Amino acid sequence: MKYTSEMEKAMEQSHGMNYAEYERKLSNRLKVEKSREASYQKSKQILSEVNAQVHK
Numbered sequence: 001m002k003y004t005s006e007m008e009k010a011m012e013q014s015h016g017m018n019y020a021e022y023e024r025k026l027s028n029r030l031k032v033e034k035s036r037e038a039s040y041q042k043s044k045q046i047l048s049e050v051n052a053q054v055h056k
Helices: 005-015 019-024 026-054
Strands: none
Touching (some): 005 019, 005 026
8 A cells, every 4th residue: 555645644643653663563553553443432432422412
């Protein structure tokens, strides 16, 4: 997969490392993926709460 400068910039801003650093070490990948999973779970929880409020 070819990474664009926008993708590199987003990776740097979100996770504090560029794609080369992410790719180089398993520990970096695990850290980023754990962060992504936590963000995903938080957004699911917020969506669930909003849906509960809407359907009262």
